[in-house]
Amino acid sequence: MKLKTIFKKVTAAALAATMVVGMAACGSGSETASSSDSAASSSGTEAAATPAVTDNSKIKIGVSIWSSTDVLGSQCKLILDAAADALGVEVQYVDQGHVSEKVTASVEQLVAAGCQGIIICNSSDTEMTSAIKTCNDNGVYLAQFFRVISQENSADIYQAAKDSDYYIGAVHEDEPANGEALVNILLDKGDRDIGLIGWEQGDATWLGRWEGYKAGVDKWNEAHPDDPAQLSEPQYAGTSSEGGSKAAEALMSADPTLDALIPAGGGGDPLQGAIAAVERAGKTQDIDIVSTDFLPDLGERLENGSMAGESGGHYCDPLIAFMMVYNAIKGNYTGIEGNFEDVPFPYLYVSSPDDYKAYEQYFVDQLPYTDEELVEMSELDLEGLKEAAAKISIEDAAARAGK
Numbered sequence: 001m002k003l004k005t006i007f008k009k010v011t012a013a014a015l016a017a018t019m020v021v022g023m024a025a026c027g028s029g030s031e032t033a034s035s036s037d038s039a040a041s042s043s044g045t046e047a048a049a050t051p052a053v054t055d056n057s058k059i060k061i062g063v064s065i066w067s068s069t070d071v072l073g074s075q076c077k078l079i080l081d082a083a084a085d086a087l088g089v090e091v092q093y094v095d096q097g098h099v100s101e102k103v104t105a106s107v108e109q110l111v112a113a114g115c116q117g118i119i120i121c122n123s124s125d126t127e128m129t130s131a132i133k134t135c136n137d138n139g140v141y142l143a144q145f146f147r148v149i150s151q152e153n154s155a156d157i158y159q160a161a162k163d164s165d166y167y168i169g170a171v172h173e174d175e176p177a178n179g180e181a182l183v184n185i186l187l188d189k190g191d192r193d194i195g196l197i198g199w200e201q202g203d204a205t206w207l208g209r210w211e212g213y214k215a216g217v218d219k220w221n222e223a224h225p226d227d228p229a230q231l232s233e234p235q236y237a238g239t240s241s242e243g244g245s246k247a248a249e250a251l252m253s254a255d256p257t258l259d260a261l262i263p264a265g266g267g268g269d270p271l272q273g274a275i276a277a278v279e280r281a282g283k284t285q286d287i288d289i290v291s292t293d294f295l296p297d298l299g300e301r302l303e304n305g306s307m308a309g310e311s312g313g314h315y316c317d318p319l320i321a322f323m324m325v326y327n328a329i330k331g332n333y334t335g336i337e338g339n340f341e342d343v344p345f346p347y348l349y350v351s352s353p354d355d356y357k358a359y360e361q362y363f364v365d366q367l368p369y370t371d372e373e374l375v376e377m378s379e380l381d382l383e384g385l386k387e388a389a390a391k392i393s394i395e396d397a398a399a400r401a402g403k
Contacts, residue, residue, distance in 0.1 A: 179212020
C-alpha cells in the first residue's frame, strides 16, 4: 500500500475525531506556572550512570507527542515506526494533547513503562523542569523535537537541561524565518491586508512565527512606502477545526477587504476550519491562505486556489531526536553533561502544484529514507547527524532515491 493511501486513511479518521476534540500540531496548550528556582534545582538526585544497552531488542524509546493520529502526528509516527523497525527497537507513544499536566504525566508514564530514552514535543518550557528531573532521577535519556528551551526566556530551565547527564538536546525549526517566508509568499502575490489566526496565546512556536510575519511586513513597508501591507491582530482558534472556522469568520466580518489569511498551524485542524469558512463565504478566489504543516490534499488545494502556499515536510524532525536518544542508550554519544545540543531542522516550502508534486513523490508516496539509510543514519556521530538534518530537502531525497 502506498504511503499516500495510509496518510489519507489515517488523516480522514483523525480529522473526523478532531472535529470533536482538537489537538495541537507542533505546539500549543495551556501552561502551568513553574518557578525559576525549581527549574534551577531540577537536576535533583540523579540516578547512577546508566550502562549502555548493546542488544537492540531490549531498547525501548518513548514518544511524548501531542497526537499520533492527526495530520502531522501520523506522519511523524510513520517515520519513527520505520526507524524502530529498521533498528529492531521498541517504541511507545503517549498522546498528551499539549495539556501541561498530561505532558508532565506522559514522561512519568513512559519512564514507568521501562523506556531508556524519551523524545518529547512539549507545549511550554516550564514542562521541561519536571521532564528533566524525572529523567535525571531514573537514568532516562531525553531529547526534544519541534521544540527548544529558550536560553533567553527560560535561563534556569536551559541551565538545568545543560547540567543534566541525560538531557541531550533539541531538534527544532527556525520559526521567525518560517513566518517571514510565508508572509513573503502573500506579499509577492499582491496581498496587503492579512489576517492572523494563532492557536494559543503565549505558545512559543506561535510567537516565533508571529515575529516572522511582522518582520516580513515591516521590511516590505520600509521598501514599499507607497504600497503598504498590514497584519490584523490575531484571532485565537485553539487547536480545533471549529476554532479555525470561527476565527476566520471573525476576521472576514471585521474586515471586508481582507485578502489573505495565515492560520499559524496546529496540525492541520484550525487550517481546515479556516479554509472551510472561506469557502462557505464564497471567497476562495479572493482570500489567499498560507500556513504550516502540510495537508494531505495540499496538491489539490494549490490547484483549486484554496491554498496559496505552505511550509511543512518537517515530519522527520523527531527522527533526528530519536537517533540522538538511541545513540545515547547505546553508549555511542557521551559527554552529555555540560552540553546542550541545538539541532536546527529545515522546513520545505511549496507554493505551486508542481512544487507539491515533487514533494509528494519523495515524502508522501514513499518515506524519504530507506531502511538501509535509517540504519546508516543511526551509525553517524553527532556532527554527522546534524549534517543529515540540515540537508534534508526534496533535492536531497531525489538524489538518494536516484542512486
